[in-house]
Amino acid sequence: MLSRRHFLMSSGLLVCAPAVRAASSRYHFSLGVASGSPRASSVVLWTRLAPEPLRGGGMPTGVTTVRYRVCSEPAMRRLVQEGFVETSEAKAHSVHVKLRDLEPGREYWYQFYFGEDESPVGRTRTADPAATGAKLALASCNSYESGHFAAFADMARWAPDCVIHIGDYIYEGGPSPLGAVKRNVGGRELSFENVRQHDGPEIVTLTDYRNRYALYRSDASLQAAHAASPWIVAMDDHEIDNNWAGDVPQDPWAQNALEFKVRKLAALQAYYEHMPIEQPPELSGIDSHLQLYGAYRFGPAQVHLLDTRQYRSDQVCGQGFPGDASCPELADPALTMTGQRQERWLLDALARSSANYNVIASQTWFAPYRYNAAPEAPSVNMDQWDGYPLQRQRLIDALANGVANPVVLGGDWHCAAAMRIHQDPWDARSKRIGHNFCGTSISSHCPWWDSLNAAKAFNPHVDHVNGAQRGYLRFEVSRNDWKTDFRVVDDPRRADSAVRSELVLSTRDT
Ligand SMILES: [Fe+2]
Incomplete structure (x- = not known):
């Protein structure tokens, strides 16, 4: 059976999917999203899969894959980059993605996806050495x-x-x-x-x-x-x-x-x-x-x-x-x-x-x-x-x-x-x-x-x-x-x- 996420992907609706918090108490993005280390062409994105955040995280052991998308506007329609990243219990199922080839002084919005869960949408911004x-x-x-x-x-x-x-x-x-x-x-x-x-x-x-x-x-x-x-x-x-x-x-x-x-x-x-x-x-x-x-x-x-x-x-x-x-x-x-x-x-x-x-x-x-x-x-x-x-x-x-x-x-x-x-x-x-x-x-x-x-x-x-x-x-x-x-x-x-x-x-x- 297709999950909701796979259905959205295969039906082409993913690009329009708003950030929603899953009703399940085992929501994987309970700790939100973050970005950091902004440079003129790069920035680091972060999240952590933690359906039981206060009790060790609650993820099963083993390597798992998280999807991410980066868009040029908050509605997450105009795609700039996307990809998959692996994580495991060795890093508490935290996710670090270094985005490269970005433009200086630009805002970007990003979101992670795992199973049927979508993370909140985060906003980040590259640094711009030439800005006034x-x-x-x-x-x-x-x-x-x-x-x-x-x-x-x-x-x-x-x-x-x-x-x-x-x-x-x-x-x-x-x-x-x-x-x-x-x-x-x-x-x-x-x-x-x-x-x-x-x-x-x-x-x-x-x-x-x-x-x-x-x-x-x-x-x-x-x-x-x-x-x-x-x-x-x-x-x-x-x-x-x-x-x-x-x-x-x-x-x-x-x-x-x-x-x-x-x-x-x-x-x-x-x-x-x-x-x-x-x-x-x-x-x-x-x-x-x-x-x-x-x-x-x-x-x-x-x-x-x-x-x-x-x-x-x-x-x-x-x-x-x-x-x-x-x-x-x-x-x-x-x-x-x-x-x-x-x-x-x-x-x-x-x-x-x-x-x-x-x-x-x-x-x-x-x-x-x-x-x-x-x-x-x-x-x-x-x-x-x-x-x-x-x-x-x-x-x-x-x-x-x-x-x-x-x-x-x-x-x-x-x-x-x-x-x-x-x-x-x-x-x-x-x-x-x-x-x-x-x-x-x-x-x-x-x-x-x-x-x-x-x-x-x-x-x-x-x-x-x-x-x-x-x-x-x-x-x-x-x-x-x-x-x-x-x-x-x-x-x-x-x-x-x-x-x-x-x-x-x-x-x-x-
Ligand atoms: Fe202090």
Whole structure:
């Protein structure tokens, strides 16, 4: 008997078939679709067959084939490309298709087909180095428990040319209590609200990580943001374990080096399986890494996406916040966020760039931030670039040496910020080299907001901070202006919350 899909194909009706969600509870495209790594002539498409997404996926073992089509309009009638791709349990039945021979700066729509199921239709867009403008979004820190993803729904409606996700796409912890939770922060009891819960304990195994990604990807707003735009992605810490660095977990007394390497491989594999990226993790013995850093060109902006977790030196002088910036180990020039190879790549890419705006998308805050008044030694967050001051200075020196309009992006700290980067980053009277724009979190709480806000006056290079609200950043780039739009969510307890612009800054004005 012919399936509905085969009937549609053989009858020629396929080209007119709208995207429909099968009535069966075992819908294979329960995790939606995505695209990423946009280049002038290529883009990566993604989906995963997961009829039982929260319980390992639910696909039988063995190789299976998925069909895809790419069209030049959303009704999926005018075919550009089509093909078949194989997948299996070895990659959790995830599907990665690298489309080639596309035209620059063009929108395309795509859809996957399996059995009788059709995926939602996704929209993607190739990059265009020659474009006169670009629309980019910056996102990070989407804790499933801490809030709904209204920011992603807003991002989907805006449909940027590309979403830059700089990490904390998932959180690894077990379930927290629902509703208002009290946390003791710096001796003060603060209240936060959790709107939903992780569905299992702290994740460690490959199956755990797969199920956690599936839980996050079951969110309709996150699916919509993936379906609306291509993404470029890099991990921060919570994709594996809080504040990890290189091969060092935050709690080496609780997991030995071998255990952590096995856990890291599982986390990298599951990350690959759920992201529109080209390459799976590479293994050397039990050591693994996943290639994430790279340069992307969107008209006037060249974006250098950094990976500041996989190759970084372990944090010195304590795990992070607050740390003492007079700690002598900070003077070690070998201390890096990126490892030497990635630093050389970045310096080389910046030196060769012809773009009007040169963007470094890092995970954490690049400009310094002290939580105490001078002249005491600065109290800082060692997990950010303040914990890697000599490498930061090398990058500032390189940016000052003829790189056009440097813009550094960051996140991680669940607080939006607009900061100036100066030749001496601690001296706001020294020459301004560029801007550092940091996004707040999509949903994650900011328990340190009070102390951060109270310290703003100690940081004269900081023009704006807001850790009280959730949201993301929009950038509109033209040949002679970079606009940063701080989008904030009115009520993170509501999936349908309004999202609005709190502040729009133009680099032309400063
Ligand atoms: Fe985070």
